Amino acid sequence: MFLLVCACVSGVAQAASSTPVTSEHDVATLVTDQESVSPGHPLGVGLRLQLQPGWHTYWLNPGDAGEAPTLKVTASGGASGESGPIAWPTPVRISEGGLMSYAYLGDTLLPAIVTPRASGAGPVELKAHAEWLVCAQVCVPEQGDFTLTLPQGAGDASPEAGLFHKAASARPLPSPFAAAVSSDGVLSLSGAGISGASVKDAWFMPQDSAAIDQVASQPVSISGHTVSLKLAWAKGYHPGAPLSGIMVLKDAAGNESPLWVTAKFGTAGASAGAVAPGFLRMLGFAFLGGLILNLMPCVFPVLAMKALALARMGGEGRAARLSSAAGYGLGVIATFVALGAGLLVLRAVGSGLGWGFQFQSPVFVLLVCWLVFLMALNLLGVFEVTTGSIGQDVAPRSGFVGDVLTGVLAVVVATPCTAPFMGVAIAGALAGPAWAAIVVFAGLGVGLAFPYLVLAGVPALARAMPRPGAWMAVLRQALAFPLLLTCVWLAWVMAQQAGPNGVLVALCGAVLLGGGAWAFGASQAAAMRDGPSGRWRGAAAAFVLAVIGVSVVGMPRLGAVAAATPSDGxxxxxxxxxxxxxxxxxxxxxxxxxxxxxxxxxxxxxxxxxxxxxxxxxxxxxxxxxxxxxxxxxxxxxxxxxxxxxxxxxxxxxxxxxxxxxxxxxxxxxxxxxxxxxxx
Missing domain, CATH: 3.40.30.10 (Glutaredoxin)
Structure with missing residues (x-):
């Protein structure tokens, strides 16, 4: 059993170290590399852990168990700023009980950088919160709040500066050698500085704990100017993405040289444009995932519209059917590609977003809820969507643009679902090169659109469709109710994200939008009876846009609701x-x-x-x-x-x-x- 210890001590320190947080297992202190703060110049801050013998804490990748420390430092007063990420020193390997840990022992410093901006003439107060896990036979989570006040000055070195120099010398250097990893797990470094005389041993510590079997042996081979390690991929891991981590080279004298490597997938010397092994499998998974997505409950609302479109196609010619299918397929595939490109851009700027990320925004959920509500009102005949201009026939028309928009909507409402095969395909796509990711997302779109394309393109299936008739009006109205149920579900999601106020905004907005839709429908009826009524249509449209605008502006003020407290064990x-x-x-x-x-x-x-x-x-x-x-x-x-x-x-x-x-x-x-x- 874990011993749960929480040490929370705050104190104002003198010099360049804070009041320590002390437990039975270690002493934790916030230290700086300077005795004073010079605004605009980097200030080294760090969590110093003085661990008792037999105890250790963890690296960025803790290994098969454990948890990485966290440190956040905020400067205020005469200068302001926040710390960047921890500059991790190279850890040691601890293999015990069939598990591998990457850890720090003894007196350890986890450094970071704050570059404070001038905000006054007084002293600078540094406040820090850190969490770390220490382990021996048992593991103990610890945390500390630290306060350290420094004057403004020239930034002279502190007595603790030597700790920062030691930590900097322990950091891995960027590898000057070409790195590659193959599908069978051979990690290779190649360069003129590598030889059998200069390298006697090597090992690799991955950044991603899920990439390799970390406790497995890593046989070393040296041939010419290349050193290779045979790694064992972790169970369930699908290689294909670059592999990053620390590769330590050890010479005959026992000196260790840690290098940070990012190994491209494929054999050494492979062209950058080569298709990685497993890419076709990811593409196949994407197609199957998109195909199965048609059966997932989140796509049911759009299936209602597709069913209505298929019913209409029963009385149309081959050209019209193919045009409708092409429009729908274009909308689906283009939207999937746009989503994939958006995720790649967000990942490139450091975001950790994943599939369905847009539904984590209450504003997006609100807008989709209202859109689906308006679609339901349209199916019930409250108003019609036309392609004609004012004064033309106001009867509803289908067209290529409408088919494209239906495809767009299908993808938007499908994103809360993850069908079988989709998870592996999306993760593999986002981990690989950008062009491959775009192709995989397009494969998802082809899978989702495929049944509709087949129904429209195969003459025998098209002939089997029922002919249009009066029954279509009844079907159209009946299909509105799945959409209304979708609105209920989206309102429930709003309740989880933004609380009762979010639901109130959604319901009040729906009532007002319903009024605007009714006014718009009334203007359409008047146009059929009395001629054009553009003023009323414009007023109704402006009313709808005003409701959306005011509500969206107000939505950010609704705070996110904390995750519900789990119950029942x-x-x-x-x-x-x-x-x-x-x-x-x-x-x-x-x-x-x-x-x-x-x-x-x-x-x-x-x-x-x-x-x-x-x-x-x-x-x-x-x-x-x-x-x-x-x-x-x-x-x-x-x-x-x-x-x-x-x-x-x-x-x-x-x-x-x-x-x-x-x-x-x-x-x-x-x-x-x-x-x-x-x-x-």
């Missing part, structure tokens, strides 16, 4: 909670979910909340950790990416001993019970 997910449960010897079930993910909700109702599964959890004393990704959460996003996923649902079961077992995205009670019993 469920614990909120965190890396420390996972590490504590695994260290205690209990089996662990991790459930990554979101309120806007319909697949997640169905899995909960059908499988995870069922009597057999709950009984199996209780019988096996399984720790149930639930990660709620309804609102953006970087911890959950990082966990998903570490396991090769970019969306929810995601389920993984950790037996008391051994590797975690990833479960399918569609669950049944028997499947979960079998996983709990079979992985013991």
């Amino acid at each position: 469920t614990q909120a997910f965190s890396e420390s909670a996972l590490a504590a449960a695994r260290a205690s010897g209990r089996p662990v079930f991790v459930d990554m979910t979101a309120s806007w993910c319909i697949t997640c909700m169905v899995n909960e109702r059908v499988a995870l909340d069922s009597v057999p599964v709950r009984a199996a959890f209780a019988r096996g004393q399984v720790a149930y950790l639930k990660g709620d990704w309804t609102n953006r959460n970087e911890t959950i996003g990082a966990f998903l990416r570490a396991h090769g996923r970019d969306g929810v649902p995601f389920y993984i079961y950790y037996p008391p001993h051994g590797e975690g077992q990833v479960l399918p995205q569609i669950l049944t009670p028997s499947l979960v019970v079998q996983a709990l019993g079979g992985a013991r």
